[in-house]
Amino acid sequence: MAHIQLRGIQKKWDTIWGVRDATIDIADEELLVLLGPSGCGKTTTLRMIAGLEEPTEGEITVDGQIINDVDARDRDVAMVFQGYALYPNMSIYENIRFPLRMRNIPRGTHDQRVREAADMVELGQFLDRKPAALSGGQCQRAALARAVVRQPRVFLMDEPLSNLDARLRQAMRVQIKRLRRHLKITTVYVTHDQIEAMTLADRIVVMDGGTIQQIGTPDEIYRDPANAFVASFIGAPPMNLINGEISHGRFHADNVEVQNVDIDTEGPVTLGVRPEDCSVVKSGASAHNLTGEVFGVEPTGDITFLTLKAGCGTMEIKASRDYRAELGAQETIAFDTDHLYFFDAQSGQRIRQS
Amino acid sequence: MTVRRTNGDNLFIRYLILGSWALFCLVPVLWFLSIGFRPRTEIITARPIYLPTLSLDAWHMIWSDWPMAKYLRNSVAAIFGSVAIDLALAIPAAYSLARYDYKGKEDIGFYIPSTRMMAPAIVAIPIFFLFRNMGLLDTIWALMLIYAAINLSIVTWIIRSYMTDIPKEIEDAARIDGAGDLRILWEITIPAVRPGIITAAVIAMVFAINEFLFTLLIASTPDAYTLSVALANFTGGSDGLIYNAIALVAFLAFVPVFLVVAAIQRHLSRGLTMGAIKG
Ligand SMILES: Nc1ncnc2c1ncn2[C@@H]1O[C@H](COP(=O)(O)OP(=O)(O)OP(=O)(O)O)[C@@H](O)[C@H]1O
Ligand SMILES: [Mg+2]
Numbered sequence: 209m210a211h212i213q214l215r216g217i218q219k220k221w222d223t224i225w226g227v228r229d230a231t232i233d234i235a236d237e238e239l240l241v242l243l244g245p246s247g248c249g250k251t252t253t254l255r256m257i258a259g260l261e262e263p264t265e266g267e268i269t270v271d272g273q274i275i276n277d278v279d280a281r282d283r284d285v286a287m288v289f290q291g292y293a294l295y296p297n298m299s300i301y302e303n304i305r306f307p308l309r310m311r312n313i314p315r316g317t318h319d320q321r322v323r324e325a326a327d328m329v330e331l332g333q334f335l336d337r338k339p340a341a342l343s344g345g346q347c348q349r350a351a352l353a354r355a356v357v358r359q360p361r362v363f364l365m366d367e368p369l370s371n372l373d374a375r376l377r378q379a380m381r382v383q384i385k386r387l388r389r390h391l392k393i394t395t396v397y398v399t400h401d402q403i404e405a406m407t408l409a410d411r412i413v414v415m416d417g418g419t420i421q422q423i424g425t426p427d428e429i430y431r432d433p434a435n436a437f438v439a440s441f442i443g444a445p446p447m448n449l450i451n452g453e454i455s456h457g458r459f460h461a462d463n464v465e466v467q468n469v470d471i472d473t474e475g476p477v478t479l480g481v482r483p484e485d486c487s488v489v490k491s492g493a494s495a496h497n498l499t500g501e502v503f504g505v506e507p508t509g510d511i512t513f514l515t516l517k518a519g520c521g522t523m524e525i526k527a528s529r530d531y532r533a534e535l536g537a538q539e540t541i542a543f544d545t546d547h548l549y550f551f552d553a554q555s556g557q558r559i560r561q562s
Numbered sequence: 563m564t565v566r567r568t569n570g571d572n573l574f575i576r577y578l579i580l581g582s583w584a585l586f587c588l589v590p591v592l593w594f595l596s597i598g599f600r601p602r603t604e605i606i607t608a609r610p611i612y613l614p615t616l617s618l619d620a621w622h623m624i625w626s627d628w629p630m631a632k633y634l635r636n637s638v639a640a641i642f643g644s645v646a647i648d649l650a651l652a653i654p655a656a657y658s659l660a661r662y663d664y665k666g667k668e669d670i671g672f673y674i675p676s677t678r679m680m681a682p683a684i685v686a687i688p689i690f691f692l693f694r695n696m697g698l699l700d701t702i703w704a705l706m707l708i709y710a711a712i713n714l715s716i717v718t719w720i721i722r723s724y725m726t727d728i729p730k731e732i733e734d735a736a737r738i739d740g741a742g743d744l745r746i747l748w749e750i751t752i753p754a755v756r757p758g759i760i761t762a763a764v765i766a767m768v769f770a771i772n773e774f775l776f777t778l779l780i781a782s783t784p785d786a787y788t789l790s791v792a793l794a795n796f797t798g799g800s801d802g803l804i805y806n807a808i809a810l811v812a813f814l815a816f817v818p819v820f821l822v823v824a825a826i827q828r829h830l831s832r833g834l835t836m837g838a839i840k841g
Contacts, residue, residue, distance in 0.1 A: 279737075281740050281741065283738075286739075296753075297753035306741075310740030354735075
């Protein structure tokens with residue numbers, strides 16, 4: 209059982225802000241993902257939950273009890289560090305076993321637990337080695353094994369898969385999901401990989417510059433972004449943002465036009481369109497929204513990424529797998545007008561339908 | 563990019579240079595050995611004798627006429643004792659300097675090496691009275707303490723620099739895994755800086771073996787003589803200068819250090835370059 213609340217948490221070093229005013233309610237057994245660009249305060253938030261960093265302001269509670277003054281070793285969390293933090297003088301086996309020894313878990317069970325954890329991360333044959341004799345990805349898996357060898361109240365994972373190849377990453381994601389379903393332990397998971405965030409999270413916290421931008425389920429974050437930052441951060445490639453103007457219900461920018469927009473605003477706004485909501489149409493088609501010059505065509509097999517240059521900037525478009533075009537050719541694009549987003553041109557805040 | 567190959571000529575030149583240097587360094591040692599094992603009559607001569615007669619006179623003499631075993635024991639006890647004291651004090655001090663933030667930390671950090679900056683002669687007299695008042699004159703305990711005091715700063719400094727280099731995250735991880743402060747120091751930090759500790763200990767040992775001034779001050783009878791002071795005492799006496807015995811004792815003082823350094827040399831390179839800065 210661990211229901212964690214951060215209430216108005218701030219962290220500041222002299223003049224440097226790590227985290228500004230974070231309020232997050234993490235339900236028991238939830239997997240919460242902290243997502244955001246480098247330096248946005250993800251690690252800092254995690255370290256405050258772990259007790260390694262003291263919040264400058266605010267309270268952290270677990271199951272209603274304030275734990276600000278509880279020492280890290282008494283918080284009963286397990287953590288995967290971004291830099292692995294393996295013990296250099298110990299073998300991988302001893303590294304994974306260390307938490308069991310420190311928590312006075314009966315010795316008889318150690319060997320089996322260590323081997324289970326190592327097998328889970330496919331590290332069984334490396335147990336005798338020292339960390340220095342492992343690759344980065346192997347070290348990372350050892351760090352993951354060390355965290356999951358024990359059943360703590362809370363798992364804290366700081367980019368635990370960042371250094372793995374695609375196959376292992378996929379495999380570890382599945383493992384983490386299974387483990388969680390099985391152990392039902394509250395988990396805070398840091399990543400800047402949105403696929404990881406989308407596939408693992410119960411809810412995602414999107415952060416930027418130490419500030420929480422939005423908290424929501426993966427679906428909410430994708431379908432209903434709170435502001436232009438979230439919109440442009442989620443999705444691969446992310447949402448296209450076009451600065452323009454609305455007058456008389458019509459959005460207009462260089463080479464871009466959208467009729468009958470369903471918001472009341474007049475004046476400058478930012479229009480957001482996801483690459484998957486754009487389609488290539490024949491030139492001269494009656495309902496089109498944008499024309500531009502082909503800047504790049506990247507076939508990936510199941511889909512082709514098309515980059516267009518238009519007066520309003522560069523647009524990313526997901527075209528069909530058979531799509532091909534000459535560089536420099538003119539293309540005409542239609543938007544799926546049911547999935548358009550408008551943001552305040554200044555603040556970036558979402559302008560919702562009236 | 564081309565890969566540089568070490569061809570035969572190149573290798574030969576390398577060996578030649580390193581070999582000459584090794585010979586240059588070893589000549590005094592060989593010279594000592596050669597003097598130590600020749601008869602007295604062949605030491606001071608008008609013309610050098612390159613192939614002297616082998617004689618064990620001096621060897622027998624130093625073991626029978628002098629309490630060599632005792633000197634050796636004193637040296638070893640004082641040196642190892644002092645290194646033990648140094649490590650016991652320096653490891654916690656270095657840890658504190660490397661890990662905790664507190665007011666005046668930088669000043670303390672500077673103060674420690676600054677104790678090595680004055681000429682030892684300045685404190686010789688006060689130290690003599692200090693030990694006299696404590697009733698420790700002419701004991702190996704006093705030697706242990708004085709060697710420890712002389713070396714404490716360099717030992718602390720070396721260990722501190724190694725500790726600063728190990729990432730703090732490792733200790734954070736240990737804390738989260740449930741280890742307390744002492745556990746972390748003992749199981750994580752100390753093993754991680756073991757090369758630094760070994761380096762510091764060896765350097766302290768070498769300084770202690772070569773220490774002369776304070777030993778002479780404190781040791782007035784063979785009870786507390788170490789090899790280095792015993793050596794000096796061979797120069798007097800009715801027999802005149804007994805060079806071959808002196809050479810042998812000097813060699814004996816050299817052997818243990820040589821063995822220790824040879825055994826752990828792969829840990830040494832970094833610490834020694836730091837020692838070189840200190841001078
Ligand atoms: N000990 C510290 N002293 C001063 N500033 C710090 C400290 N630790 C972190 N910061 C600053 O706080 C901000 C947030 O850092 P944090 O490590 O939480 O970022 P992050 O989101 O984990 O980034 P990344 O994805 O690169 O790991 C950064 O601007 C960083 O420079
Ligand atoms: Mg980080």
